[in-house]
Amino acid sequence: MFDSIVRHKRLLLLTLGLLVLIQITSYYWISRINEQIETLRHQNIVQTLSQDLYHQISEKQAASTAIALTLANDVSHLLAEHNDVQYQAFNDLIAQITQKSNYKNLWVQVMDSDGDIVYRNWTKESTNDAPVSELKLLQAPRKDIITDSFDLTIRITTPIFHQKLRVGFLCLISHFNSIQRYFEGKHIQTLAVVPPELAQTMQHPFSEHRKGGFYIANLDPNPTLMKQITGADLHRWTSQNARPTVWQDKLVVAIPLRNLNKAPQGTLLAFYPLEATHRLDAGAELLTTKNITLIANITLTLLLLSGLVTFLIKKQRDYFQRIINAEEEIVLVSNGERLIDANQQLYNHFDNFRTDKRDCICDYFVEEDGFLQKYMGDQLWLDYLLEHRNDIHRAKCVLHGETYIFKLKAHTLLPGSNLAVVVLVDITELEALSEQLLEQSRIDELTQIGNRRFFNDYMEQQISLAKRHRHPLSLIFFDIDHFKKVNDVYGHQTGDVALRTVVDTLSTQLRESDVFFRVGGEEFMIVLAHHPLNQAKEIAERLRKRVERIQEASLPHLTISLGVAELDTHETLEQLLHRIDLALYEAKSNGRNCVCTA
Known part of the structure; x- marks a missing residue:
């Protein structure tokens, strides 16, 4: 046996050297992986x-x-x-x-x-x-x-x-x-x-x-x-x-x-x-133990080394998968047409994704203006996300009868790859709160009708529709006569009651499509879509008479002066408001409690 060892001394030394080299290389490699895991965890x-x-x-x-x-x-x-x-x-x-x-x-x-x-x-x-x-x-x-x-x-x-x-x-x-x-x-x-x-x-x-x-x-x-x-x-x-x-x-x-x-x-x-x-x-210590065990057994065969590498890669992937699953947001990998991978949060939200046999998250997107759709013009949704990554993107989905809104962002998984990582954040409650706050900012607190800001936004929309579809659009602009005197003599509380009484009285005289706004202290606008000037003037006269008949023991006798104007074909909102303001001024100059047209 000793002679055999001597004859194969060079092969033995080469084998021992190879095993030592493999062990040193493996030890160094595993140490680097552990350092990278620690660094990646902190990152x-x-x-x-x-x-x-x-x-x-x-x-x-x-x-x-x-x-x-x-x-x-x-x-x-x-x-x-x-x-x-x-x-x-x-x-x-x-x-x-x-x-x-x-x-x-x-x-x-x-x-x-x-x-x-x-x-x-x-x-x-x-x-x-x-x-x-x-x-x-x-x-x-x-x-x-x-x-x-x-x-x-x-x-x-x-x-x-x-x-x-x-x-x-x-x-x-x-x-x-x-x-x-x-x-x-x-x-x-x-x-x-x-x-x-x-x-x-x-x-x-x-x-x-x-x-x-x-x-x-x-x-x-x-x-x-x-x-x-x-x-x-x-x-x-x-x-x-x-x-x-x-x-x-x-x-x-x-x-x-x-x-x-x-x-x-x-x-x-x-x-x-x-x-x-x-x-x-939680699995880091177990991973280290198994690494040491595998390194100790690496001297048995180079085949076990390849098995160890395969095992470590799988463990590393499982480790990253657990980290992704711990995220509160939905994280998925897609090529735009098919889901490649995702964390557990996807299936928590879209629990019927597998049973519905849908290939892509985009199959749930509701086609609605202002929201991300499967096709944005001639672009697939994922290509659109990647091209406009600095913009804010939202998608609307209906799940079990409930509407959810998600914010999306994406980045390429690897350079030159057609795969991308997409993150979806559920902002349904935040959107509802924003809508509620926006609605509160558009309503006049005293009279509960639209305020000046809402009026400006609404008129821009109505003027665009009227010019596009060529239908008439008229305005009634009025204020309460001698309202300052009401405040000075009876007090601001009585003035507030007068404002609410006039609004409540006239609201019952308007159609559901007529929109009522308070645009100043005692100044009001009524938007009459599909009404030409002559009809708007008749309505204004009817409203004037109705206010004149208000009888409230706590209020003085109230009257209003009204200006009426119809939108011209090439007229802007500023020009229309200027004309109707002149009409109201004319009504006041004629002794108040009357209607004048622009």
Whole structure:
């Protein structure tokens, strides 16, 4: 036997060398895989957490914008009359909206057309950080993240219009405390911090918390966290190009907060518990054990090595599949015509996907304008998504009689591949809330008919239809005669009763297709589709007589003056409103309580 070993010494040494090389290579390879898994786990957590943070900020900005538009629609009286009644009414309105929203600490600031502060609900300080030059250029709501003299806040600034004239500006300011509470519900602590160079400019800080020159915007930060962190930690985490850092038992993720000009305003720090990441990797220890076992057996045969590689690839795929299944969103892989792979959330929402034998998620898309369809013109839906990846895409699906709305985004799986990863987020409740807030912003609170903003939108639509289909479109414009005298003599409460009484009385005289709007204090518009001028004048005369017959013990005798106009073929809304305004002025000049046509 010894002679045989000696004769095959070179082959034995070569075999032993090969086995040692395989073991070293395998050990190094498995170590790299474990490092990549750890890195990928952190990257997935950072990506998911960052998306969640930006989504919360985006949701708060969207909700705040809807609230700001609602307030701006009701604030013109405050700019016109600085009295306790107007201030109290506006305070009550803010309290009502705050009670119905998830944001309990809203700051509201009203400025006149020159940028001077007319109203604030959180302080009596006169400091105004809003640049007047930028305000005067503002024509639509602006969303921003600002560090000013008071705090690091999410700010919505919107112009206030009255009769198409910009009469001022409204700022709705909210804080990061609701975002803090949201992530605390997920056992994730957050801190909104302002760097020392900006913190020094804060004259009236809302929060009393500071650390190493940094300003902490949270009103109620975690006490333990505040004791553990240092100014040096904050400087390291918020420095430029800072990467996620493992600190104590947490993964620290820094999300920069910038204003519309891309200037840094602060940083949102999230502290993700590492124990939660270990729970996600429940099979990591088992995977390591099996790797060691397979490496020990690799000396038996090179065939087992190929089996080990196959096993590891499968385990790695299962690992990624478990991570994807843990996502709240629907994640799928498709070529646009057929589903290739998906996480469990797809089958949680579309539980009959397999039984219906549908090939593609696009088979559920409802064909409706404004929503993604299977074919967008001559493009397949997935190609359209990839080509317009920076746009917001929504799809409507009907499942078991219920309507769901999803937001979609997609990116190519591999360069040159026809496969793409598609993510669907269920935004049904958010869409319903947005529709509700939009509806509230279009209704006059006192009379419960359409307001001026709704009138402008509705008229643009009706004028387009009238010109396209060549049918008549008429307007009746009226106001209550001597209404200022009613307010001055009987009080504003009686004036409000008079407005509601006139609206309720005339509403019963209109067709279902006639639309009633309050466009000013005591000014009203009635839109009469398919009515020429002579019919509109008859209706106006009938309405005038009906108001004249109103008999209410609590009200003085009421009359109205009316102007009537019909849309000309090439006329714009502004031209039509100018003509009907002249007609109303003529009715007033003729002694009021009469009808004049344009």
